[in-house]
Amino acid sequence: MIVTGAGGFVGQKLCQRLYDLGSNVTAVVRSIDKFPLQSPRIKIFEIDLCKDNNIFWGNQNNSYVFHLAALDGGSGYKNEHKEEIYKKNITITKNLLYSLESVRIAKFIYISSAEVYLKLKIRNKVKENDLKKFSWVKPDHGYAYSKFCCEKLVQSFGKKWEVPVLIIRPGNIYGPGDSPKRKRLIPYLLERIKNGEQKIILKGNGQNIRSFLYIEDYIENLLSLTEHARDGIFNLSGENPISIKDFVGIIAQQSGRKIEFEDKFDPSKKDIFLLDNRKARKLINWQDSTYEKRIKEMLK
Numbered sequence: 001m002i003v004t005g006a007g008g009f010v011g012q013k014l015c016q017r018l019y020d021l022g023s024n025v026t027a028v029v030r031s032i033d034k035f036p037l038q039s040p041r042i043k044i045f046e047i048d049l050c051k052d053n054n055i056f057w058g059n060q061n062n063s064y065v066f067h068l069a070a071l072d073g074g075s076g077y078k079n080e081h082k083e084e085i086y087k088k089n090i091t092i093t094k095n096l097l098y099s100l101e102s103v104r105i106a107k108f109i110y111i112s113s114a115e116v117y118l119k120l121k122i123r124n125k126v127k128e129n130d131l132k133k134f135s136w137v138k139p140d141h142g143y144a145y146s147k148f149c150c151e152k153l154v155q156s157f158g159k160k161w162e163v164p165v166l167i168i169r170p171g172n173i174y175g176p177g178d179s180p181k182r183k184r185l186i187p188y189l190l191e192r193i194k195n196g197e198q199k200i201i202l203k204g205n206g207q208n209i210r211s212f213l214y215i216e217d218y219i220e221n222l223l224s225l226t227e228h229a230r231d232g233i234f235n236l237s238g239e240n241p242i243s244i245k246d247f248v249g250i251i252a253q254q255s256g257r258k259i260e261f262e263d264k265f266d267p268s269k270k271d272i273f274l275l276d277n278r279k280a281r282k283l284i285n286w287q288d289s290t291y292e293k294r295i296k297e298m299l300k
Contacts, residue, residue, distance in 0.1 A: 002026045002060060004049065004096060005068030007034035009178045010111070010215065014066060015042065017219050026060065028069065049092040055099040062104060064226065067096060067154070068111045072143065074183035082142030089146035090153070097157045109166045109226055110154045114237060114275055115144040116169060125276035128169070128233045151233075164231040168222060171237025171275050175215030176298055186212075189248065190298060193255050205263040206245030209272040211238035214294045217287040224284040237275035239288045250291050255299055 001018050005011040006027035015037055018025050026043045029035045035044060047055060049069055071088045072078075078085060093110075117126045118141065120134050131148075151167050158165035178184065180191035185202075192200050213221075213236070221236055245261060252259040277286070 002028065002057070002063050002065045003068065004028040004066070004092075005070065005111075006044075007031060008068060009175075010173060010218070011068045012037070012177065013175070013215050013219055014068070014222070017223065021223075026057070026063070049095050050088050052095065057099070057103050060103050062106045064107045064109065065100065065105055066109045066111070067093065069096070070146070070150075072182070076183065078141070078143045082140070084142070086142035086146045086149075089143070090149055093150040093153050097153060100157075101161070105161070105163045107164045107166065107226065108154055108158060109168065109222075110151065112151050112167050112169045113144065113147045114169050114171045114235070114273075115141070116148045116151070117275075118144055118273075125274045126235070127276045128235055128279060158231070166226060166229055166231060167233040168225070169233065169235050169275070170213070170218065171235070172210055172212045173215055173218050174212050175294070177215070185244065185248075186251075189251060189259070193251075193257055193299070197257065199258045200260070202248065202259065202261050203263075204244075204261055205265050206248055206261045207243055207265055207270050209241050209243050209270070209274070210247075211241050211274055212247065212291065213238035214289045217289055220287045221280065221284060225280055228283045229280075232279075234280040235275040235277050236280055237277060239277060239286070240291065241272075241274055242291065247291060250295050251299075254292070254296055 001023045003011055003015050003018070003025060006015050007029035012035070015025050015027050019037065019039060019042060024041045024043070026045060027035055027037070028045045028047055028049070030046070030048055032044055032046050045055070069092050071085045116131060120126060120130055154165050154167065157163065174186045178187040180187040189200065189202070218236065225234060225236070248259050
């Protein structure tokens with residue numbers, strides 16, 4: 001198994017699970033220091049895929065490739081570095097694909113993003129085919145556009161080299177190990193609780209409705225889908241819609257902290273963004289834990 005982006009939040013969890021299942025793992029990281037797993041069954045490649053496409057993979061024939069590597073960050077970072085993110089993510093994927101041309105790949109799994117749907121004006125849950133209703137013209141979201149373009153790159157690679165390709169569009173993933181530096185709400189909030197803050201004020205009003213999927217459930221669903229789906233595009237998100245305010249309320253109740261939003265509720269600004277997972281759920285035994293259970297575990 002080859003895993004790019006193995007040093008990240010999801011990448012580390014995926015490598016650990018593959019290792020636990022008995023697989024030999026090739027972990028591609030930018031820095032070995034960021035990868036804590038050590039084992040004879042885990043081969044670590046320290047590679048900057050932005051710069052290097054001359055990679056000798058060794059005996060990797062019949063491997064599954066999980067491509068997670070990408071330049072990412074919080075919303076502020078994405079807004080400030082649109083062009084850089086777009087160019088680097090395209091380069092990362094192109095370099096990886098070039099390096100794999102001489103390797104016989106059993107299946108290529110590309111981890112895209114639900115953000116490819118953000119410009120769609122759909123009130124219901126978003127299906128995979130809904131993206132066909134939207135045309136990227138003068139894109140102003142470098143990260144989402146890079147993911148969309150990379151989907152096309154890996155599909156072309158699969159067609160040319162006759163490699164089955166799975167494209168996964170995950171929603172909001174949460175769990176232990178996610179860095180608060182990226183300013184995503186849950187790790188950022190848990191870090192403030194860990195630091196002993198008793199009263200926390202958050203920006204906004206928390207009225208947006210989303211669904212979240214715990215990291216372990218996401219990994220199990222991903223691997224099950226990898227096993228049962230030959231190819232195609234699949235959403236992979238939580239099945240339990242909840243407002244940000246109610247989600248934060250669960251954290252507040254279980255942590256004993258007072259957590260408030262600085263703005264009042266404004267119905268005109270209510271935003272609902274949910275994925276339709278039915279295509280994936282038809283193929284696998286779906287896993288999706290309750291928020292209360294997982295938050296309790298994370299606060300221990």
